[in-house]
Amino acid sequence: MEKKVAMVAVNLALQLTRGRDPETSGRFRVNCVRCSPCDSNCTPSRKPEKQKDIDLNSVLGYCELCGECNRVCPAMLPIMEAIDDAKNGGLRAIGTLYESCSGCGRCMEVCPVGVPILDIIRESRGETPERFLIRAGRGPVQDIEIRRVGAPIVFGDIPGVISLAGCSNYPSGERDVQIIAEEFLKRGYIVLAAGCAAMDIALTHDDEGKTLYEKYPGDFDRGGLLNLGPCVGNSHAIGSAIKIANIFARVPMKGNTVEIADYILNRIGVCVIGWGAMSQKAFAIVTGANRWGIPVVLGPHASKYRRLYLGESSPRVIRDKSDDSMVPSEPAPPHLTYAAESINECLVMASKMCIRPNDTPRGRMVKLSNYVDLHLKYYGDLPADIDLFVRNEREIPYKHKDDILEILRKKNWKPREPVKEPTIIR
Ligand code: SF4
Ligand code: SF4
Ligand code: SF4
Incomplete structure (x- = not known):
């Protein structure tokens, strides 16, 4: 009986906080639920913009710390632990979940007492300046x-x-x-x-x-x-x-x-x-x-x-x-x-x-420059497989020529001609 009363109260809070009026449901871009049928059957948001305030203390109180939400969360977020913190006044942990939460809503589907987890996450995030300027979807390349x-x-x-x-x-x-x-x-x-x-x-x-x-x-x-x-x-x-x-x-x-x-x-x-x-x-x-x-x-x-x-x-x-x-x-x-x-x-x-395989020597050099730069930036060293992609010395990125030549020497690299018309069709 006690659980039923809790669910009624929480569902009431949900209805108050999650607008379902035509204006809200038509706002596709901010209301995407990341569900799948977005082309024809867009459903209203589960990760909404701030709408009406919810009474955090009352909805948090219904959480039974069962861990079901953690079990189903595809992003493996520590929802239950964050709610436990929030119950004791610490909202920071649950607010930080917003960035990694995809808004799939699975946690709310399995919650036995209907805690509006997404609304709590959004509410705990606090006020942030939000201006989502997006280029309109343009369709095919002409x-x-x-x-x-x-x-x-x-x-x-x-x-x-x-x-x-x-x-x-x-x-x-x-x-x-x-x-x-x-x-x-x-x-x-x-x-x-x-x-x-x-x-x-x-x-x-x-x-x-x-x-x-x-x-x-x-x-x-x-x-x-x-x-x-x-x-x-x-x-x-x-x-x-x-x-x-x-x-x-x-x-x-x-x-x-x-x-x-x-x-x-x-x-x-x-x-x-x-x-x-x-x-x-x-x-x-x-x-x-x-x-x-x-x-x-x-x-x-x-x-x-x-x-x-x-x-x-x-x-x-x-x-x-x-x-x-x-x-x-x-x-x-x-x-x-x-x-x-x-x-x-x-x-x-x-x-x-x-x-x-079709890259011209100049094109290959441009591509290798990016590959080598990114490898240095994110791994801190030159790619060990660079010898597989350099066909002749003209293709070696100028910035790192000496170091790459050294790798090629060690690997006993031999120059070769680019393939004129590459195909895997026999
Ligand atoms: S999550 Fe987003 S991109 Fe993926 S299917 Fe749904 S609307 Fe499309
Ligand atoms: S809505 Fe967010 S917190 Fe809930 S299961 Fe999906 S990703 Fe996890
Ligand atoms: S599923 Fe619901 S009751 Fe269980 S820990 Fe998560 S929020 Fe709390």
Whole structure:
């Protein structure tokens, strides 16, 4: 009986605190529940903006410290311990959960007494200046844009296209995705974002209060940041690679998946990053990218999908379509699906995933400069596998030439010619 009264009281508090009026439910961008059917059946938010105040003391009092919320939390947050602290007046621990909480709502679904955990987390976070300036979801990359950048992408002058796919189960909160996007934007990569990743980029401001959408242009060109739209907009990232093959290289489109996927795999430096992937839709996006020859770097939680496509870090042999010969090549891209354990590993691996056998010597040097710089920045040393990717001395990044030459000497490296028309089709 006592439990039933508690549930009624808590549910009343929930109804008071979680607005369900049409105005609130229509505010898609701040109200995303990270649920999956965001394209057609968007549901109201479980991780809302501050709405009405809740009486923390009364709702915290109902928590029985059963630990069910901890058990189901996909981000493995110490919710019960934080609530226990909050019961004793310490709100800091529960307030800090906000950054890492994806708003999935599983904790509230299993709570036997209906504690409004998300509302408590949001309430405990306190007042923060919130201004989420986001570039509008724009849909597909246009043919005219592809004509402009097809050549620099295929030859490697633009070091790569990084596509940030949802969802939002980031290991260390929303700032992760902003760090990844900015690291590549300032290096001249084109960064595409869709779904929760596109929204979460807008949640972090620099010292001047600007988001990345205010700092980088929205063109499909060097250093551009594009919001492709909701998570189904990830198809436009794959579509841009297909269009490069078809419009720039004139690979026939109709009924020709194999040749287009082969062209993307060997010539277009594009990499999908699913840093917070958690939904089945995210898994479908990753699978779709793989089927079109696009390599993917996933976050650590994605190991739960139990499927990776890993390559060997050793030289490969590839077919040169120009004379139908088999020639030595590099492990590029090194993997098709890879789960990174840390943001450092994700950044370094994504830069390596953009290397392609088709790179011109100049393009390869640009890509290797980024790979080497990121390796030095995040691991503190030069990559040990650099000899696999340098085909001749012109491709060695100028800044670190002496050190890299030393590694090449030790590994008994021999120069070789780039493959003219790489393919894995026999
Ligand atoms: S990106 Fe993932 S979490 Fe976000 S709305 Fe889409 S499926 Fe849901
Ligand atoms: S809503 Fe947040 S705290 Fe609750 S289970 Fe999901 S990630 Fe964990
Ligand atoms: S599931 Fe509910 S009652 Fe159990 S520890 Fe979490 S908040 Fe408390």
